[in-house]
Amino acid sequence: MKHLLVPDLSAGKGVRRTRGWHATTGVWLAVGLLILSATGLTWSRFAGGNLAAGLDALDARRPALATALEGASAVGGGEHQHGGAPASAAVDPATFDRVLAVARDAGLSGPVEISPGEPGDAWAVAQTDNTWPVGRDQVAVDPDADAVTARNDFADWPVLAKLSALGVQAHMGLLFGTVNQILLAALAVGLLCVIVWGYRMWWQRRPTRRDRPAFVGAPPARGALRGLPWWALLVGVPVVAAVGWALPGFGVPLLGFLVVDVVLGALARRRDGRQGDPIPTAS
Numbered sequence: 587m588k589h590l591l592v593p594d595l596s597a598g599k600g601v602r603r604t605r606g607w608h609a610t611t612g613v614w615l616a617v618g619l620l621i622l623s624a625t626g627l628t629w630s631r632f633a634g635g636n637l638a639a640g641l642d643a644l645d646a647r648r649p650a651l652a653t654a655l656e657g658a659s660a661v662g663g664g665e666h667q668h669g670g671a672p673a674s675a676a677v678d679p680a681t682f683d684r685v686l687a688v689a690r691d692a693g694l695s696g697p698v699e700i701s702p703g704e705p706g707d708a709w710a711v712a713q714t715d716n717t718w719p720v721g722r723d724q725v726a727v728d729p730d731a732d733a734v735t736a737r738n739d740f741a742d743w744p745v746l747a748k749l750s751a752l753g754v755q756a757h758m759g760l761l762f763g764t765v766n767q768i769l770l771a772a773l774a775v776g777l778l779c780v781i782v783w784g785y786r787m788w789w790q791r792r793p794t795r796r797d798r799p800a801f802v803g804a805p806p807a808r809g810a811l812r813g814l815p816w817w818a819l820l821v822g823v824p825v826v827a828a829v830g831w832a833l834p835g836f837g838v839p840l841l842g843f844l845v846v847d848v849v850l851g852a853l854a855r856r857r858d859g860r861q862g863d864p865i866p867t868a869s
Contacts, residue, residue, distance in 0.1 A: 590609065590610065590613050591610065591613065591614075592610060593606040593607045593609075593610040593611075594606040600790060601787050601790040601791050604786050604787050604790060605783075607779075607783055608780055608783035608784060608787060611776055611779060611780050612780050614776070615773060615776045615777060615780060618769070618773045619773070621753075621756070622757060622773070624753065625753035625754060625756060625757040626757055627833070628750060628753075628754060630835065632833075632835065633832060633833045633834065633835060636832045636833075637832075640832075641746060641747070641750075644746065645744070646744040646745070646746035646747055647744070647747060648743055648744075648747045648750075648751070649738050649742070649743060649747075650738075651710055651712075651724045651725075651726055651736060651737075651738045652726060652735075652736040653703050653708045653709075653726045653735075653736070654706070654707055654708075655706060655707060655708055655728060655735060677702055681702075681729050682700055684729065684732055685700055685709050685711060685727045685729055685732075686698070686700060686711070687732075688711075688725075688727045688732050688733065688734060689711035689725050689727060689734075692725045692734050692737065694711060694713055694721075694723055694724075694725060695721065696713055696714075696715040696721045697713070697714045697715055697721075698711050698712060698713050698714060699711070699712050699714050702729075703726075703729075708726035708727055708728050708735045708736070709726070709727045709729050710724060710725075710726055710727075711724065711725050711726075711727055712724040716755045716760040716761065717760060717761065717762070717763050718762055720740065720751075720752065720755065721740070722740040722743075722751065723737065723739045723740055724737065724738040724739075725737045808851060808854075826840070
């Protein structure tokens with residue numbers, strides 16, 4: 587157990603020392619790689635869709651900012667410019683300053699993004715500070731009354747929505763600034779080292795050596811799954827099945843691997859059975 591967390595520095599030169607560095611580094615990298623995998627799921631096609639459906643089912647989405655103004659009516663009904671495009675009123679640049687001042691008075695500090703609303707809607711002002719502690723509050727400002735009509739505070743978001751937003755920023759190296767980027771760089775370098783050590787282990791145990799004439803190395807012994815305790819199978823199989831369903835990019839290759847493994851195992855048992863049959867003799 588000790589050498590899973592700390593490499594065996596007493597090991598002599600050769601595959602044992604390489605394997606120690608490979609295994610220990612891989613264990614530490616697994617934590618960061620799992621975090622990167624989990625936070626990157628929102629961008630994937632199938633897993634991201636399942637994640638979005640789960641958030642909808644749990645009502646854990648990021649709340650939307652209400653920008654509709656009470657009593658406002660649509661402007662410009664039926665009037666069109668050439669080409670069928672609806673007419674749009676010019677925005678006074680001074681309005682941005684007034685809306686920003688109202689948002690500052692409402693507590694929105696740091697960098698913000700101002701989005702002018704359609705006629706009859708309030709303007710949206712959103713914090714864009716993605717560095718911890720993040721600033722993601724939003725307010726809707728009536729540009730005519732210079733008043734806040736609605737707000738959406740990060741503190742009021744559902745827990746899963748907060749974790750999703752923070753995870754994405756950590757994934758992109760923004761959440762903790764330079765420290766975050768250094769950790770991601772170290773993770774990338776460590777992964778490269780693990781890959782190189784993996785090839786080095788193969789080279790150190792390559793089958794073309796004089797003492798290893800086989801074309802490939804011996805495969806692991808079969809039956810490892812049957813050797814697990816019953817409680818591990820009872821918990822592990824449903825969990826793996828659920829994860830495979832939620833993450834098809836993981837589940838489909840795993841299912842294919844299991845099918846191939848079962849077929850190869852059946853063929854091996856059949857071949858061993860034939861070799862064990864007695865040779866018939868002529869009477």
